[in-house]
Amino acid sequence: MKEKGALASVGTAPSLLMEHTKRILSYTRRAIDDYKMIEPGDKIAVGVSAGKDSLTLLCAMAQLRRFYPIPFELIAITVDMGFEGVDFSPIRKFCEELDIPYHVVPTEISHIIFDVRKEKNPCSLCAKMRRGALHNAAKELGCTSVALGHHFDDAVETFMLNLFFEGRLGCFSPVTYLSRVGIKLIRPMLYMPEKDIRYFASKVDLPIVKSPCPADGNTQREEMKRLLRELDRKHDGLRYRIFGAMQRGEIDGFRFFGEMDGIKSYRNTTENEE
Numbered sequence: 001m002k003e004k005g006a007l008a009s010v011g012t013a014p015s016l017l018m019e020h021t022k023r024i025l026s027y028t029r030r031a032i033d034d035y036k037m038i039e040p041g042d043k044i045a046v047g048v049s050a051g052k053d054s055l056t057l058l059c060a061m062a063q064l065r066r067f068y069p070i071p072f073e074l075i076a077i078t079v080d081m082g083f084e085g086v087d088f089s090p091i092r093k094f095c096e097e098l099d100i101p102y103h104v105v106p107t108e109i110s111h112i113i114f115d116v117r118k119e120k121n122p123c124s125l126c127a128k129m130r131r132g133a134l135h136n137a138a139k140e141l142g143c144t145s146v147a148l149g150h151h152f153d154d155a156v157e158t159f160m161l162n163l164f165f166e167g168r169l170g171c172f173s174p175v176t177y178l179s180r181v182g183i184k185l186i187r188p189m190l191y192m193p194e195k196d197i198r199y200f201a202s203k204v205d206l207p208i209v210k211s212p213c214p215a216d217g218n219t220q221r222e223e224m225k226r227l228l229r230e231l232d233r234k235h236d237g238l239r240y241r242i243f244g245a246m247q248r249g250e251i252d253g254f255r256f257f258g259e260m261d262g263i264k265s266y267r268n269t270t271e272n273e274e
Helices: 014-033 052-064 090-096 111-117 123-140 152-167 194-203 219-232 238-248 267-273
Strands: 042-047 071-080 104-105 146-149 174-178 182-188
Touching: 014 104, 014 267, 042 052, 042 123, 052 090, 052 174, 052 194, 071 090, 071 123, 090 104, 104 194, 111 194, 123 146, 123 182, 152 219, 152 238, 219 238, 238 267
Parallel strands: 042 071, 042 146, 071 104, 146 182
Antiparallel strands: 174 182
């Protein structure tokens, strides 16, 4: 049964609800500590797309703000792509319950991509335009950092997409400084498997707004997600070994900080190979 209300979902209600946030907080704090994502006085904008990933990150950061030893401010920003009929009022109410200022940035991204340019493969351009709108809004609102909801599975999929379709070894970085706008990008859910996000979302009444994008679910990323799922069934732990290789190879700022509780160990596999 889902628990109703944002305040309950982030643990201000009883111990049972704290169990829902304990796991996501463990992953989030470990990544933040390992990569020193937060500095004293940071004002962090959480990029909220209104999907399960960004809303889970919002809950984790709201809870972390209550006890993290380094003080920081938190706001939420949604880039409105301009699709008709999309209602962000449930997100605004959710943010009010979390005591997080919420800002919606209106754009015409959907009109430009689908009506003007008529892009057949719109995802790359769309992502670039959304990032630009988010970063500029965060800077205008006085933020020092932007937190994005990329998780463990996103990292593995991105690495494999770059390998398959661009012939290079690369991924997004855990922390990136954008010198043009003077803000830092952080990815606090880097260690969090998507299955834990799905579990959290199934237990907490997150106000998820379904994406109206016509390309949603029909992308190279979805194709890679299906491929990795199939390969992982045949070779148990494959995604974890890929992630470990990214850490040990220090791909785009990744580092290996030791084994973590809740993340499958690579030790048995490497011992067998040796």
